[in-house]
Amino acid sequence: MSSGVNSLSKYYGEFGKYLKDHDVFLRSANINKDIDFLIKALDLKKSDSILDIASGQGRHANAFAEKGYQVDGVDFSKYLLARAKKDRSKKLKIESTYTLANVENLRLENKYQKAYWFFSDLANINIPKVIASINWNMEMGGKVLFDTDSIFRIVSYLQTHDQTNLIFDAFNLELIDKKINLRVPYPTLGMWNSWFTSNGFLMERVVGNYDFSEYSISSPRLIMVVNKTAQITRVI
Numbered sequence: 001m002s003s004g005v006n007s008l009s010k011y012y013g014e015f016g017k018y019l020k021d022h023d024v025f026l027r028s029a030n031i032n033k034d035i036d037f038l039i040k041a042l043d044l045k046k047s048d049s050i051l052d053i054a055s056g057q058g059r060h061a062n063a064f065a066e067k068g069y070q071v072d073g074v075d076f077s078k079y080l081l082a083r084a085k086k087d088r089s090k091k092l093k094i095e096s097t098y099t100l101a102n103v104e105n106l107r108l109e110n111k112y113q114k115a116y117w118f119f120s121d122l123a124n125i126n127i128p129k130v131i132a133s134i135n136w137n138m139e140m141g142g143k144v145l146f147d148t149d150s151i152f153r154i155v156s157y158l159q160t161h162d163q164t165n166l167i168f169d170a171f172n173l174e175l176i177d178k179k180i181n182l183r184v185p186y187p188t189l190g191m192w193n194s195w196f197t198s199n200g201f202l203m204e205r206v207v208g209n210y211d212f213s214e215y216s217i218s219s220p221r222l223i224m225v226v227n228k229t230a231q232i233t234r235v236i
């Protein structure tokens, strides 16, 4: 394991800084808005089998359960999964379930009709491997939403803020955090598209934010909805 992977699992662990670093964001985040966005973007029905990829502390999966949707979450942080289970409402008929797993090697019991990877952290992730791993767990015709940071947003941020730890590797399209030795990939839309087509998905829709605005150089997010059109048969 590289020190980057170690520091990443520490970051999301019990003594890690993830929840603290995002305290203001998480307090002010409007979960109902996220949920409404996901329902519209993925045409979610209460009868759908739904997977929350890298579900963290379960803020979306638990909110979905309160609205009558059954969502299963997967994440590699034992600590965040324990928080997610603790935060589940006891009174509901529908209960979100949580499984400890690395998104690069998902082999879940169920196949899903809908899935979302919301507010993704791509640090140290082999993206084509994750796409293939998600394919394996989806039903044919299933839809997946990938919500990622925008390369345009990060470049514009770095150009307007003095940074000591963060540099952008323009050759490999990666943000490097020198302090904790992390590399975060920022693939272009074209790169994503070729990974989707070679891993059994067809791109259906691209938007630049949660208000469905058009993807452009001013977009804060790159959000893609894909459709499973072929089953991955090779060993991942």
Ligand SMILES: C[S@@+](CC[C@H](N)C(=O)[O-])C[C@H]1O[C@@H](n2cnc3c(N)ncnc32)[C@H](O)[C@@H]1O
Pocket (backbone or CB within 6 Å): 012, 053, 054, 055, 056, 057, 058, 059, 060, 074, 075, 076, 077, 080, 101, 102, 103, 104, 117, 118, 119, 120, 121, 125
């Ligand atoms: C920025 S958080 C977002 C969590 C959640 N989707 C949300 O919106 O609150 C990123 C999540 O990805 C998880 N994660 C990162 N790399 C992972 C991997 N390789 N396998 C599984 N989970 C991973 C982290 O534990 C964390 O919960």
